[in-house]
Amino acid sequence: MSKEYETVIGLEVHVELxxxxxxxxGCSTAFGAEPNAHTCPVCTGMxxxxxVLNKQVVEYAMAVGLATxxxxxxxxxxxxxxxxxxxxxxxxxxxxxxxxICRNGYVExxxxxxxxNQKNALKGKTGSDIAESGEIKKKRVGIHEIHMEExxxxxxxxxxxxxxxxxxxxxGVPLIEIVSEPDMRSAEEVIAYLxxxxxxxxYLGASDCKLQEGSMxxxxxxxxxxxxxxxxxxxxxxxxxxxxTSITHAIExxxxxxxxxxxxxxxxxxxxxxxxxxxxxxxxxxxxxxAQDYRYFPDPDLLPVDIADEWIEKVKAAQPEFREAKIERYxxxxxxxxxxxxxxxxxxxxxxxxxxxSGICGQPKKVSNWxxxxxxxxxxxxxxxxxxxxxxxxxxxxxxxxxxxxxxxNSTAKEVFEVMFDNDTDPAKYVEEHGMKQENDEGAxxxxxxxxxxxxxxxxxxxxGGKDKAxxxxxxxxxxxxxxKADPGTANKILKELLAQ
Amino acid sequence: xANVISDETIEYVGxxxxxxxxxxGKEQAKHDLEQMLxxxxxxGELDTDGVEPMTHVHPFSNCFREDxxxxxxxxxxxxxxxxxxxxxxxxxxxxxx
Ligand SMILES: [Zn+2]
Numbered sequence: 245m246s247k248e249y250e251t252v253i254g255l256e257v258h259v260e261l262x263x264x265x266x267x268x269x270g271c272s273t274a275f276g277a278e279p280n281a282h283t284c285p286v287c288t289g290m291x292x293x294x295x296v297l298n299k300q301v302v303e304y305a306m307a308v309g310l311a312t313x314x315x316x317x318x319x320x321x322x323x324x325x326x327x328x329x330x331x332x333x334x335x336x337x338x339x340x341x342x343x344x345i346c347r348n349g350y351v352e353x354x355x356x357x358x359x360x361n362q363k364n365a366l367k368g369k370t371g372s373d374i375a376e377s378g379e380i381k382k383k384r385v386g387i388h389e390i391h392m393e394e395x396x397x398x399x400x401x402x403x404x405x406x407x408x409x410x411x412x413x414x415x416g417v418p419l420i421e422i423v424s425e426p427d428m429r430s431a432e433e434v435i436a437y438l439x440x441x442x443x444x445x446x447y448l449g450a451s452d453c454k455l456q457e458g459s460m461x462x463x464x465x466x467x468x469x470x471x472x473x474x475x476x477x478x479x480x481x482x483x484x485x486x487x488x489t490s491i492t493h494a495i496e497x498x499x500x501x502x503x504x505x506x507x508x509x510x511x512x513x514x515x516x517x518x519x520x521x522x523x524x525x526x527x528x529x530x531x532x533x534x535a536q537d538y539r540y541f542p543d544p545d546l547l548p549v550d551i552a553d554e555w556i557e558k559v560k561a562a563q564p565e566f567r568e569a570k571i572e573r574y575x576x577x578x579x580x581x582x583x584x585x586x587x588x589x590x591x592x593x594x595x596x597x598x599x600x601x602s603g604i605c606g607q608p609k610k611v612s613n614w615x616x617x618x619x620x621x622x623x624x625x626x627x628x629x630x631x632x633x634x635x636x637x638x639x640x641x642x643x644x645x646x647x648x649x650x651x652x653x654n655s656t657a658k659e660v661f662e663v664m665f666d667n668d669t670d671p672a673k674y675v676e677e678h679g680m681k682q683e684n685d686e687g688a689x690x691x692x693x694x695x696x697x698x699x700x701x702x703x704x705x706x707x708x709g710g711k712d713k714a715x716x717x718x719x720x721x722x723x724x725x726x727x728x729k730a731d732p733g734t735a736n737k738i739l740k741e742l743l744a745q
Numbered sequence: 746x747a748n749v750i751s752d753e754t755i756e757y758v759g760x761x762x763x764x765x766x767x768x769x770g771k772e773q774a775k776h777d778l779e780q781m782l783x784x785x786x787x788x789g790e791l792d793t794d795g796v797e798p799m800t801h802v803h804p805f806s807n808c809f810r811e812d813x814x815x816x817x818x819x820x821x822x823x824x825x826x827x828x829x830x831x832x833x834x835x836x837x838x839x840x841x842x
């Protein structure tokens with residue numbers, strides 16, 4: 245390859261909003277319902293039914309727009325996007341083409357430092373365009389617009405009959421589509437951008453943004469051009485990317501496919517392609533029969549939305565402290581390592597627990613330690629997200645106080661924490677009910693120590709012969725005899741005293 | 746009588762609207778559409794300089810619902826609207842992705 249190419253990428257990101265009800269009717273959006281249990285004449289497209297806009301959808305869309313530096317469109321409207329498919333019962337999707345609610349924003353991304361997601365996406369890959377350069381680069385990715393729209397139903401293919409089956413529970417679930425400018429140049433930048441969006445939206449509570457579960461979906465528009473060229477090449481759109489790994493693979497695969505076409509003198513065709521994660525390749529999705537001509541027009545059933553300054557100010561005032569600001573504040577306020585701060589603030593839930601528990605027990609270092617070690621370990625073990633954490637900050641603070649006041653020792657605390665992690669059990673009660681309090685009566689510990697010394701002459705001789713490590717074994721024996729309820733520090737102290745005699 | 750609908754256009758409109766037209770049907774549709782367009786063209790005689798496009802007749806805006814669940818499980822009635830029903834779902838002609 246003699247020529248050098250540049251990849252130009254723009255993203256269309258769909259985010260499912262965390263409202264309780266659908267965008268245009270009072271049906272629930274809760275997951276896991278029986279097929280069509282959450283449907284009504286509006287979201288099944290019955291003639292004569294009329295949509296009424298959910299105010300919370302507008303507020304979430306505004307909140308995301310404000311957090312991504314967009315201008316809010318003071319007078320916005322809904323349009324109909326016409327297409328025929330059974331998952332779309334009205335034969336049109338209500339969306340916004342002409343006057344989307346937010347326009348002209350940007351987010352700042354950082355590259356050069358690999359995040360956990362980027363590292364995972366790269367496992368077992370070589371020759372990737374993601375590399376840890378060590379040099380942190382900041383860059384703005386423009387947001388062309390954000391619009392509100394409704395989701396479609398779900399098609400289930402019946403293996404037995406000649407029919408497809410439709411469940412309209414998802415039909416009418418509110419989405420925002422965030423359309424970026426073609427400002428990204430690598431998979432690394434794409435993932436940094438998605439992580440940034442996700443962090444902002446999760447902090448706002450506007451969505452849980454789970455790629456795997458489809459509450460965040462990214463379509464990748466990609467073209468290549470010779471380095472130095474100012475014109476864009478022909479782009480393709482890739483769908484069905486539901487993990488950072490498949491996004492990374494799809495970008496590399498599509499970039500190479502387009503370069504191969506250009507190198508062999510061909511032309512890239514503008515088309516929609518579907519990424520196949522098992523075959524590591526994409527294929528063209530649409531035929532001529534599925535001509536994409538949506539014949540948009542303003543929806544006459546929905547009134548325009550006029551957004552006054554006061555409304556914008558209200559939404560602005562309700563914005564949370566975002567991650568960057570939180571990181572800065574933690575550095576000032578808490579004496580914990582920067583690495584811990586990075587990880588704790590990566591989830592708003594985790595950060596909330598940290599702040600509340602620290603506020604109660606006044607021991608941020610210990611709270612951070614419980615979150616960084618035991619909590620992270622259990623989350624990983626149980627494949628859970630921080631959002632699914634069940635234990636309350638109050639109970640974590642209580643557990644820390646139990647250790648501080650020597651009611652239980654550290655290893656008992658870990659045991660109690662595992663129970664607490666599952667059921668938000670009150671640790672004090674649990675310790676009481678299960679007789680887990682440590683033996684703080686020095687006389688009782690001393691009796692055990694004496695017994696252990698009598699039973700382990702070899703270790704005693706080793707210790708006296710200068711092998712300091714032998715004390716560790718003896719402490720272990722004391723703990724064992726005390727069924728874990730002794731304070732290892734006390735045992736150590738008493739043993740040393742006895743052996744020095 | 747200025748508008749002429751080409752064969753390609755009527756073919757394309759057929760695809761978009763999922764209609765299969767025979768040759769006589771196509772000719773009829775071309776004729777009808779041409780007449781409709783001519784009729785609409787009369788609007789071109791008006792001076793609309795400086796007139797904002799109007800999408801809604803009434804001068805209202807901001808009609809909202811609060812985010813509160815008001816609908817319960819009404820499958821029994823909703824599924825009556827299905828052309829055919831199977832496993833509590835709408836059965837439709839098989840589609841491919
Ligand atoms: Zn509904």
